[in-house]
Every structure is written in C-alpha cells, then in structure tokens.
Amino acid sequence: MIAVWALVALAFVALGILAYIAIRSRTRPVDLEKAVLAFRSLDIDAFRNLVDSAEEDFLRDNLPPRKFREIKRQRAWAALIYAREAGRAATALARIGQAAQRSSDPKIAASGIQVAENAFRLRVQTIRTGLYLLTEILLPDLQSQSLPHLVEQYNRAAETLFRLGRFPSRRDPVARSKSA
Amino acid sequence: MLGSGWQRVLLFFLWVTPHALLAVVAVITWKRRLHRELPCFFAFVVYEIGEFLLLFGLRFVHSVSGEVYAYIFSATLLVSIALRLGVIDEVSKNLFREYDFLKVSARRLLQCVAALLLGIGTLLAVYAPGNNSAKWHAGVFVVNRGAAMVQCGLLLSLLLLSRFMGLSWRRPVFGITLGLGILSSVDLATSALRAEFTSPAMKEFLNLLITGSSFVCVLIWIGYLLVPERKPAFPALVPHDEVEIWNRELQHLLKH
Numbered sequence: 001m002i003a004v005w006a007l008v009a010l011a012f013v014a015l016g017i018l019a020y021i022a023i024r025s026r027t028r029p030v031d032l033e034k035a036v037l038a039f040r041s042l043d044i045d046a047f048r049n050l051v052d053s054a055e056e057d058f059l060r061d062n063l064p065p066r067k068f069r070e071i072k073r074q075r076a077w078a079a080l081i082y083a084r085e086a087g088r089a090a091t092a093l094a095r096i097g098q099a100a101q102r103s104s105d106p107k108i109a110a111s112g113i114q115v116a117e118n119a120f121r122l123r124v125q126t127i128r129t130g131l132y133l134l135t136e137i138l139l140p141d142l143q144s145q146s147l148p149h150l151v152e153q154y155n156r157a158a159e160t161l162f163r164l165g166r167f168p169s170r171r172d173p174v175a176r177s178k179s180a
Numbered sequence: 181m182l183g184s185g186w187q188r189v190l191l192f193f194l195w196v197t198p199h200a201l202l203a204v205v206a207v208i209t210w211k212r213r214l215h216r217e218l219p220c221f222f223a224f225v226v227y228e229i230g231e232f233l234l235l236f237g238l239r240f241v242h243s244v245s246g247e248v249y250a251y252i253f254s255a256t257l258l259v260s261i262a263l264r265l266g267v268i269d270e271v272s273k274n275l276f277r278e279y280d281f282l283k284v285s286a287r288r289l290l291q292c293v294a295a296l297l298l299g300i301g302t303l304l305a306v307y308a309p310g311n312n313s314a315k316w317h318a319g320v321f322v323v324n325r326g327a328a329m330v331q332c333g334l335l336l337s338l339l340l341l342s343r344f345m346g347l348s349w350r351r352p353v354f355g356i357t358l359g360l361g362i363l364s365s366v367d368l369a370t371s372a373l374r375a376e377f378t379s380p381a382m383k384e385f386l387n388l389l390i391t392g393s394s395f396v397c398v399l400i401w402i403g404y405l406l407v408p409e410r411k412p413a414f415p416a417l418v419p420h421d422e423v424e425i426w427n428r429e430l431q432h433l434l435k436h
Binding site for chain 1: 280281285325332336339344345347348354358361362364368369372373409
C-alpha cells in the first residue's frame with residue numbers, strides 16, 4: 001500500500017515539475033549582454049587563490065587541525081559558488097550558441113554549433129569541479145589536487161571578452177563583492 | 181461513484197474527443213513534414229487512432245465478451261507502451277543530434293537512468309504486485325505501472341537535463357515531450373491505484389482521470405505543433421567573428 005501512495009506522490013511531483021518547466025520555457029529569451037556579464041563576473045584570481053594547493057599546504061602547516069578544517073571548508077564553499085556561477089555562464093553561452101545556430105548565415109550557424117558544444121563541455125566540467133569541491137567540504141582532511149587548467153583557461157576566456165569592443169571593460173560590481 | 185448519466189456522458193466525451201483530435205495531430209504532423217523527422221511519433225498517433233477505432237467498434241459488438249475485450253485491450257496497451265518508449269528515444273535523439281558531445285554523454289546518462297528505473301519497476305512488480313495479482317489483467321496494469329514509471333522518469337530526466345545544460349528545444353519536440361510527460365505521470369498514478377483498488381467505482385473514476393489527461397495531452401500537442409518557431413535574435417546582435425572568438429577561447433578553456 002505504501003508503494004502505491006509513494007508512486008501517486010511521485011506522479012504529482014512529476015506533474016509539478018512539468019508545469020514549472022512549461023511555464024518557464026515560455027519566458028526565456030536569449031539575453032546576450034546578461035550572459036557576457038555572467039561570464040565576466042567571475043574573479044578568476046580569487047578562484048585561483050581558493051583552489052591553490054600550495055596555499056592549502058601553507059594553511060595546513062601553520063594552523064591547528066581543527067582551525068584548518070574550518071578554513072578549508074569555507075574556502076571550498078566559496079570556490080563552489082564560483083563553479084556554480086561558471087556553470088550558469090556556460091548555460092547562457094549554450095543558449096547563445098544555439099540561437100546563433102538557427103541563423104540564415106551558414107558561418108554564424110556553424111560557429112554557433114561549436115560555441116554551444118563547448119559550452120556544454122564547460123557545463124559538465126563545472127559539475128565535476130562542484131562534486132570535487134563538495135568532497136572537500138565533507139572530507140577536509142583529504143589532500144587536494146589543484147585545478148590549474150580550469151583557472152588559467154578561464155582567465156584567458158575572460159580577457160578575450162574584455163577585448164570585445166561591444167561591452168564596457170569595467171569590472172562588474174557583483175564580481176568585486178564576490179571576490180572580497 | 182460515477183454511475184450517474186452526466187458522468188457517463190463525460191467519460192464517453194473524454195474517450196472519443198482526444199482520439200478525434202489525434203487525427204488533427206496526424207494531419208498537422210504530415211502537413212509540416214514532421215513525420216519524416218519524427219516517424220515513431222507519427223506511428224504512435226496513427227496507432228492510437230487505429231486502436232481506438234478497434235476498441236470502440238468492439239464495444240458495440242455483442243458477441244465480444246468482456247474477457248475477450250480485456251485481452252484485446254491489454255495487447256493494444258502493450259504495443260502502445262513500446263511505441264511510447266520509441267517516441268522518447270526519438271525525442272532524445274532529436275534533441276542531441278547536432279552535438280557530438282551530448283550524443284555520447286547525455287544518451288549514456290539517459291541509458292543509466294532507464295536501467296535504474298527499470299530495476300525499480302521490476303522490484304516494485306515483485307514486491308508490490310497489487311491486490312489482485314492472481315488475475316492476469318491486474319498483472320498488465322502492474323506492467324503498465326512499471327512502464328509509466330520508466331517513461332515518466334526518462335521524460336523528466338530529459339527535460340531537467342536540457343534545462344540544466346541550457347539546451348533549447350524545438351517547439352514541436354518540446355510539446356510532444358511535455359504532453360507525453362503529463363500522460364505518463366497520470367498513467368503512473370492511475371495504474372498504481374488500479375493495481376491496488378479494483379472496485380467498479382474506482383475503475384470508472386480512474387478511467388475518467390486517464391481520458392482527461394489524454395485530452396489535455398492532445399491539446400498540448402496541437403498547440404505546440406501549430407505555433408511557429410521563435411525567430412533567432414542572435415545574429416542581429418553579434419557578428420560571426422565574435423562567435424568565433426568565443427568559440428576559440430572556450431576551446432582553450434576546456435583543453436587539458
């Protein structure tokens with residue numbers, strides 16, 4: 001009997017999710033500027049600092065174990081927020097890529113496919129990073145591996161975006177507050 | 181519970197109307213040439229119409245006993261389940277077809293979800309077979325319950341995955357997924373209840389629920405098939421060289 005009511009409850013939850021997705025899908029045009037701002041809003045230096053293994057070794061050597069675990073959890077949590085924002089930026093880029101893909105200009109359409117494809121990869125990468133950081137939060141005594149590729153290459157992408165003439169080069173205030 | 185006249189009329193209306201509207205869905209699908217792109221969905225729609233005509237006809241043939249009708253109903257239900265799974269597969273292929281990365285990773289993820297749901301469905305069939313497991317048609321509803329769970333889970337995974345990854349749907353495909361999702365969710369609830377509660381009143385109430393959800397599902401399909409695709413706003417905003425810069429930088433970003 002419990003199984004029956006559990007399935008009925010599951011069916012209702014599924015209906016709720018379907019209704020939510022249907023309603024949200026009607027009001028989501030591609031917002032290029034917002035996507036670019038989201039991409040640029042990540043302070044890559046702060047993120048690099050948070051996931052730097054040398055920095056972690058220094059903290060491990062100079063702090064009592066309990067304090068070290070507390071600080072490490074806080075750092076991993078902050079880095080997780082960055083990974084989440086990077087994931088959101090990737091989602092926005094994917095949408096832009098797909099919109100470009102429907103262009104009548106074959107060059108734009110072909111580039112759009114590649115942008116979308118790479119954005120999907122980036123999204124998956126941020127999920128993997130998020131899982132890794134979650135493990136660090138749960139098991140702070142675990143020895144960290146650094147995430148240099150993600151950091152350095154993201155930095156290059158952000159710099160390129162600054163060079164795009166269309167968008168103002170000032171740093172987003174949200175990013176400043178995040179990096180503080 | 182639903183023995184009175186107006187309830188029977190409502191049940192009859194909800195049984196006939198969705199199938200009549202399915203003919204409209206078939207015509208729109210054909211006219212928009214979607215039958216080439218979504219052949220399994222088209223086959224499913226045509227099959228559902230044919231199945232309805234057969235069952236509707238049998239209802240008025242006096243020589244057909246209730247037992248024979250139930251056999252035929254169960255056989256057509258099993259084919260319908262297979263076709264629905266085919267439609268889900270078709271929708272996922274359509275969604276990921278342009279992206280090599282998703283073709284592999286997302287489809288692999290969906291296969292894992294399907295295997296997991298199938299396992300849960302089998303366990304449920306073994307450990308919670310319902311009240312009347314001795315009767316074969318109750319067994320069919322248990323199979324339908326498991327299938328509805330797999331379908332519902334797959335469709336939800338597909339929708340949530342696309343939302344999570346920022347995947348854009350083409351309107352007809354989204355409409356098909358949404359409609360089928362609603363139908364599968366209601367099917368899951370009703371078949372779970374049907375396997376447990378077998379009174380005639382409950383049966384009629386559940387019939388009303390499932391026919392009502394079919395009606396909603398077909399209306400969603402018609403709506404999404406008729407509405408034209410959104411025009412892309414992107415090319416006017418960003419010239420293609422900027423897209424290429426983005427692309428190049430993202431490739432750098434992802435290179436290990």
